[in-house]
Amino acid sequence: MARLPRLIVPSQPHYLIQRGLNGTPVFQDDDDYTAFLGWLRTAARTYKVAIHSYVLLPDQLHLLLTPSDEEGLGQMMQWLGRIYVPYYNQKYGRAGTLWHGRYKTSVVEARDFLLACSRYMEHAPVRTGLVAQAEQYGWSSYGHHAGQRTDGTITDHPVYWSLGNTPFQREAAYIELSSQMLGAADIKTIEAAVLKGWPLGTDPYKHALERQAQRQILPAKRGRPFKRPTNP
Numbered sequence: 001m002a003r004l005p006r007l008i009v010p011s012q013p014h015y016l017i018q019r020g021l022n023g024t025p026v027f028q029d030d031d032d033y034t035a036f037l038g039w040l041r042t043a044a045r046t047y048k049v050a051i052h053s054y055v056l057l058p059d060q061l062h063l064l065l066t067p068s069d070e071e072g073l074g075q076m077m078q079w080l081g082r083i084y085v086p087y088y089n090q091k092y093g094r095a096g097t098l099w100h101g102r103y104k105t106s107v108v109e110a111r112d113f114l115l116a117c118s119r120y121m122e123h124a125p126v127r128t129g130l131v132a133q134a135e136q137y138g139w140s141s142y143g144h145h146a147g148q149r150t151d152g153t154i155t156d157h158p159v160y161w162s163l164g165n166t167p168f169q170r171e172a173a174y175i176e177l178s179s180q181m182l183g184a185a186d187i188k189t190i191e192a193a194v195l196k197g198w199p200l201g202t203d204p205y206k207h208a209l210e211r212q213a214q215r216q217i218l219p220a221k222r223g224r225p226f227k228r229p230t231n232p
Helices: 030-046 072-092 110-122 167-178 184-196 203-213
Strands: 014-019 049-057 060-067 104-107
Touching: 014 072, 014 184, 030 049, 030 060, 030 072, 049 072, 049 110, 060 072, 060 110, 104 184, 110 167, 110 184
Parallel strands: none
Antiparallel strands: 014 060, 014 104, 049 060
16 A cells, blocks of 8 residues: 655654665764764754654664644754765765655654654664663663653653653653563554554544544555445
8 A cells, every 4th residue: 555645743743764775774883873863953953843752773763753833844854864964975985865765754642652652662772683671772762761861852742741740750650661562563553654654543533633634644445435325
């Protein structure tokens, strides 16, 4: 099924993924990760996009973010591409595009899915065998959420703040939540939504979003449309 046209909804969280061309590495050393994060912070402030969670993997990046308008997210990603790709190409003696097509996004229902998305991306280094535990990976937002460090890239979402009244309570609650691994069905749901551009949320949320957007945002049902019988 073809991916639906990208939907950007101001003030709603979005899960974004961008991969390297044909599995090409997009980060090769600490300087690459550090440079990208610095430019990400600048772009997020410039284009008024709040970054809630992230993970940078050797061949891809994942962001959980909230744009303040319809244009800011796209402008932020375009700016990052114009800055980071020439930096990377010059450093490694290559030319041409770095990314495998356009980035993909899914609008996320914050109440029921934001923390699941955050845990999904922050545990990607564990699932891919880069580290044994999420806290061992330095290029994700897990350390910020677990109280290991303050990350200037992150703007905490209200759902994260609802985990406790103090930073210690929020961090302890997040650590406990993260210790509960996502099930295979949850992982499949998140991956399908992001890769196909579907909204990630409950059915009432999806239908309300479709009415708000005044366009199709849900996958069409398979098969031919049902035809009512005609009167003889």
